Amino acid sequence: MALENTSEVSEAHPMKGGDGPNSYAKNSILQRGSVDAAKELLNKAIAEKLDIEIFLPSRTFHIADLGCSTGPNTFLAVENILEALEFKYQSRGLHSQIPDFFVFFNDHTSNDFNMLFKSLPQNRRYYAAGVPGSFYGRVFPNASIHFIYSSTAIQWLSRVPKEVLDTNSPAWNKGRIHYSNSTDEVIRAHETQYSEDMESFLHARAQELVYGGLMLLTFPGRPSGTPHSDASPNVCIQLLGACLMDLVRKGVVSEEKVDSFNLPLYHMSPQELAAVIEQNGCFSIEMTTDLPLQSVDITLSLSQLVASHMRAGMEGIFKQQFGEEILDELFGLYRKKCEEQISTVKSEKPVNFLVVLRRKAD
Template sequence: MAADDTSNVFEAHPMEGGDGPNSYAKNSIVQRGVVDAAKELVKRAIVETLNIDILSSSNSFKIADLGCSVGPNTFYAVENMIEAVEFKYQSQGQNSQIPEFQVLFNDHASNDFNMLFISFPENKRYYAAGVPGSFYSRVFPNASIHLVHSSYAIHWLSRVPKEVLDKHSPAWNKGKIHYLNARDEVVRAYEAQYVEDMECFLHARAQEIVYGGLMVLIFPGRPNGSASSQAWANMSFQVLGSCLMDLVRKGVVSEEKVDSFNIPVYSMSPKELAAAVERNGCFSIEMVADLLVPPVDDTSSMPQLIASHIRAGMEGILKQQFGEELIDKLFDLYREKCEEHISTTDTGKPVNFLVVLRRKED
């Protein structure tokens, strides 16, 4: 299957590296809130469903974080999982059998791994390694991982659907950068790409995770049965697209560049993920939960928070298409539009989900 083909070329759009004012490390408070919201649920899932006998003769417990970026959120999530595994051993009277931990931090090769490495907590209780590569293919040896974690990563597609960039295709997405309020053909192209990617993702993990191992997936999405417009990310991309079209009208950027640009992000529902899991057949669903993220107290700072959040995640892909000189103008305009929108309408809340899967025995 495609997941085994290491010759595949996947698009890489890492978060903004470094520790500057626009970096992901300094502007990932939204993602941190989601990790915090999932903390107790993840602990409970590990304690209730993890069979510590999966270690067999091994004396090390291996955790993989897929789409780790540069921190610090990955470190909070890892520490939480290690505490849960330790508690599982202690609760079964096996305190002396607690294994050593190895954590494998995975992201695209273009991720700022240097920033990740220098940010490691001084008191970390695990051996660490960086593993470059797309998680839509194999990145670990067969049956080598006991616990997989991925937060705010699997909504990124492996690539932009080819059809939306083809001027001769009914799915050509002229004048838009995403599928919200686009033609049905555009939406179907994104859905098809998501289905293909999740098939590869689950096939790869089924080979890498030991029988009885767990996979914890945290992702932004939309409620079951809801329209694409109910996904907060989709609405934020629509605002970004309108800013780009404003700059086209001002002559700052060419219309052709906007027409050839689309964001490879798909906001799935838990039902869609469950369907992918059923088609794969190698995992059971142990938990599905909505994550309630506390609202920001100071709503006056929300426009800047949203703009900084989107910039930290999208600056790399935008630079690649439009050049660095456009970025400040684009996000000044984006912040202004957020201020107008927030002052007059209900912007809605980000919808996030936690899904815990268990590797079944074949």
């Protein structure tokens, strides 16, 4: 027996580990908004779409969070899932048959699992394991998971398309760090990479999820019909690219370093995702909707939030390419630009989506 793929098949872009002031753990309030907004829909999906009766022979219910990072949002999401599951068992009169829950926290091998494990809630009602590896390959045994959850993770491509960094290619993305405001060639290269990645993702999940199992995905995306360049998450990245070019003009960052760097982020539309799911054939789409941006009850301005959120998510990958010394200046500049252009950043169109898939029997 050989596993289909247990090695890392993709580049890792871990969120900033630890629990310092710029860490992901302390700066993921916008992602938390997404978890909160998803809660009601999660309850609905589990109440209406999950057939727990077929799982009763299993003594353990296996839940996976793909791209969990280091917390705390992943623990909140798991709590929500467990609450909905227990309510479902109880409402069906199956209280005595509530299984043990075993939760698998998955992320790249380079994720800070030590930090994740240290932050695990003390009085949790589930068993916990960390599972290292890219979700673009296999990470779990055949038919072993009952519920898959992934929040704000599948917008990361497995890699930057090679041609985008190739100075001899027509798809070379000179002077930009993202495809969304670039040439048709660059956009096409990313669309192709996205298709390949999502096919790999669905193929792996189709093997791991039991028949009847659900997969709930949330992701920042692009309303169907909106051009890449106008989608709000892309506008935020273009703004960061502009800040980086400012640093090039100031002589702080070399132009070559920018030319050899791209963010492997693709903001898909629900329609695009539906097409790949259709092609894969193993899943039915049970729910697809946009997520309201929760009003976040804190004193920070939206631009501050966007900036700190962006820094927590992007710091690692920028540090790797440009060095730690530019981070404060880059993200300081970014925050200023966000404040100036808040109306552009703050789109009226939905930017977060939720999709619920069900593993069909073959």
